[in-house]
Amino acid sequence: MALGSAAYAQQAQTTSIATDELIQPDTQNFKSGAVDRLVNFVKQAHTPSSQCPTDVDFTVFDSSSDPLWSQMQADTRRAAIEGVLRGLGPSVRVTAKSTKGIISAVIISAQTATDKERPKLDTNSVPRKGAKIKAGDKITVTMVARDNANAWQSGIKTIQLVADSEGGRFIEVRNYLPSPGCLAPPMERRVVATYTVPQNPPPIVRLTALTEDFGGLMDTDVGEFPTVEVWKGSVKLERDGRNPQCSAIKSETEFTIAVAGDGAVTGSGTLDHSSYTCEGQTTPGTRAPVAIGGKKEGGAFTLFLSDWPKTAPLPRIPIGQWSVQVGQGSTGEETFAMFSGNPDVVFRVKLECQYCGRP
Numbered sequence: 485m486a487l488g489s490a491a492y493a494q495q496a497q498t499t500s501i502a503t504d505e506l507i508q509p510d511t512q513n514f515k516s517g518a519v520d521r522l523v524n525f526v527k528q529a530h531t532p533s534s535q536c537p538t539d540v541d542f543t544v545f546d547s548s549s550d551p552l553w554s555q556m557q558a559d560t561r562r563a564a565i566e567g568v569l570r571g572l573g574p575s576v577r578v579t580a581k582s583t584k585g586i587i588s589a590v591i592i593s594a595q596t597a598t599d600k601e602r603p604k605l606d607t608n609s610v611p612r613k614g615a616k617i618k619a620g621d622k623i624t625v626t627m628v629a630r631d632n633a634n635a636w637q638s639g640i641k642t643i644q645l646v647a648d649s650e651g652g653r654f655i656e657v658r659n660y661l662p663s664p665g666c667l668a669p670p671m672e673r674r675v676v677a678t679y680t681v682p683q684n685p686p687p688i689v690r691l692t693a694l695t696e697d698f699g700g701l702m703d704t705d706v707g708e709f710p711t712v713e714v715w716k717g718s719v720k721l722e723r724d725g726r727n728p729q730c731s732a733i734k735s736e737t738e739f740t741i742a743v744a745g746d747g748a749v750t751g752s753g754t755l756d757h758s759s760y761t762c763e764g765q766t767t768p769g770t771r772a773p774v775a776i777g778g779k780k781e782g783g784a785f786t787l788f789l790s791d792w793p794k795t796a797p798l799p800r801i802p803i804g805q806w807s808v809q810v811g812q813g814s815t816g817e818e819t820f821a822m823f824s825g826n827p828d829v830v831f832r833v834k835l836e837c838q839y840c841g842r843p
Contacts, residue, residue, distance in 0.1 A: 496539075496595035497529040503544070503561060503588040510557070512564040519568055522592075526569065526576060529594035536636045536666035537575045542592035545585025558582035565590065597666070599699030601633035603640060606705075607693045613707040614839065617689060621681045623709060629673045629695035631663075638698035639663025639670035645677045648690040648706075655679050655691070662698050670697075685711045687742035688839065710839035713743035713780075717753070717787075717835045719801055722819065725828030730762040737801050739776050740838075741787070749778035749785065755793060757800050770800065783811035785835060802831045814840055 506518040530538045544562040548554035562582035569578045577597065606628045611617065625645055631637040639662060645655040656677035663670040673695075681689060689709040696702045721735040739753025752775050759769040772793035779786050785808045792801060802820045810816035814837035822829035 496593045497525070498591070498593035499525065501590045501592065503546070503590060506590060507561055507564065512560045514564070514568075522565065522568055523572065525592065526572065526594050529596070531596040536597040537577050538594055539577050539579070539597050540569055540592065540594045541579045542569075542590055543580075544582040545587060545589050545591070546582075547585055547588045551584060554584040555582070558584065561590075597636040599631075599636070599638040599697060599701065601631075601637060602701040603629055603631040603637075603695050603697045603703050604633075605629050605643075605693060605695045605703040607707070609691075609707055611709070613709070615709060616839070617681050617685075617709045617711055619681050619683045619685055619711075623679045623681070623689075623691065623707075625677050625679065625691060625693060625707065627675045627677070627693045627695070627705075629675075629703075631670045631697045632672070636666045637663070637670050640673040641696050641698045642694075643673055643675045644694045645675075645679070646692045646694065647679060648692050649686045649688065650682070681709075681711070687712050687714055708839075712745070712839075713837065714839040715741050715743070715785075715835050715837050717741060717751075717776075717833065719806075719831055719833050721830075722832045723828065723830040726822075727762060731760045733760045734758040735800050737774055739774065741776050741778070743780045747780045749776065749780055749787060751776040755801060774801070778805075783813075784809050785816070787833075802833075806833050808833055808835050810835060810837075 505515070506521070507514055526538055526540055542565065544558045544565065546554045546558035546561070548557060559582045562580050566578055566580045569576055607625060609623055609625045611623065617623065627643050627645065629640045629643050631640050640660055642660065643658045647653045647655055656675060658673070658675050660673060679691060687710065689711065691707045693705045694702060717739050719737040721733065724733050735755070735757045737753050737755045739751050741749050741751030743749055752773060755770060755772050755774050757770040760767055770793055774789060774793070775791035777788055777790035787806045787808065788804065789801065802822050806818065806820055808816045808818050815835065817832060817834040819830050819832050822831060
C-alpha cells in the first residue's frame with residue numbers, strides 16, 4: 485500500500501495506566517522504567533512506513549479527596565509527562581489535559597497523524613455562474629483542488645464534475661494515486677471540463693464540482709445557469725376577519741416559477757396552512773403542493789393556481805388571477821381580497837427575480 489494511504493487508515497491506540505505505576509506518590513518523579521514505557525507506547529502507535537508525525541493525546545486524572553490538591557497534583561503530573569513526550573521532538577505532537585477523577589490514572593492514545601483538514605476546491609467558468617444560456621451552448625469549468633493546509637495532508641483522490649440537472653450525470657471524473665504521506669506537500673490538481681447544454685434544457689442547468697482527499701474529506705462548488713427567467717414568490721395571509729370567533733390562522737405559500745420565451749409561466753410550490761380552533765373544535769393544518777400557471781407580458785405577471793389542495797380549510801390562498809407589476813425591476817408585490825366585496829380577508833403576493841436572464 486502506498487505511504488499516503490497507509491498513514492491515513494491508521495487507528496489510534498489507547499491505554500490506561502495507573503498513575504502510581506508511572507510516578508512516585510505525591511511527587512512528579514518517574515518510577516524506574518516509566519519513561520521507557522511511555523516512549524515505547526508512542527513508537528508502537530506509529531505506522532512504520534509513514535513519515536508523518538505521531539499525534540499523542542493524554543489526560544491525567546487524580547482522585548484525591550481535596551479538590552484543590554487533586555487538581556494541583558493532576559496538573560503537576562501532566563506537566564511531567566508532557567515534558568517527556570515533547571522531548572521526543574517535532575515528530576510527536578502532544579495534546580494534554582488534567583482534571584480530578586474517580587481514579588488516579590493516565591488515559592493516553594496515539595496514532596500516526598491523520599488528515600483532519602478538508603481539501604479546498606476553487607472553480608471558475610466561462611460563461612460565469614448565473615449567466616443565461618441556451619441549448620447547444622458550451623460551459624467550460626476549471627477546477628483547481630488543493631489539500632495542502634499542512635504538511636501531513638493525504639492529497640487529492642478525485643475531482644468530478646456532475647450535471648445535477650440531468651439526474652447526476654458525470655461530465656468529468658479524474659482519479660489520482662495516493663500522495664507520498666508526509667514526505668512532500670500534496671500536489672495541486674487542476675481539471676478543465678466542458679459541458680454542452682442539451683436540447684430542451686431545464687429552467688436552470690446545475691453543475692456541481694466535487695473533490696475528495698484520501699482521508700475521505702470533501703469540498704464542493706455549485707454553478708447554476710438559467711435558460712429562462714426564474715422568479716421566487718410567496719403568498720401570505722395578511723388579514724383574516726372572516727371568522728372573528730376563531731383562533732388566528734397563518735397561511736403562506738412559497739413557490740418558484742419559470743418564464744418561457746413566449747412569456748408562459750409554470751411553476752410549483754408548497755402551501756403551509758396552520759391549524760385553528762373555533763368554538764372548542766380544532767381543524768388540523770395543511771401542508772401540500774400547489775401548481776402555478778400564468779403569463780408574463782412586458783413588466784406584468786398574471787398568475788393563477790393551476791392545481792391546489794381543495795380540501796384545505798379556507799382561507800388558504802386567493803382563488804382567481806393575481807396581477808403583479810414588476811416593470812423593468814426584479815421585485816413586485818400586490819394585495820388581493822380573498823372574496824369579492826369582503827376586504828376582511830387579504831393576501832399579499834410577492835415576486836423576486838432569482839435569474840432575470842441578463843447576460
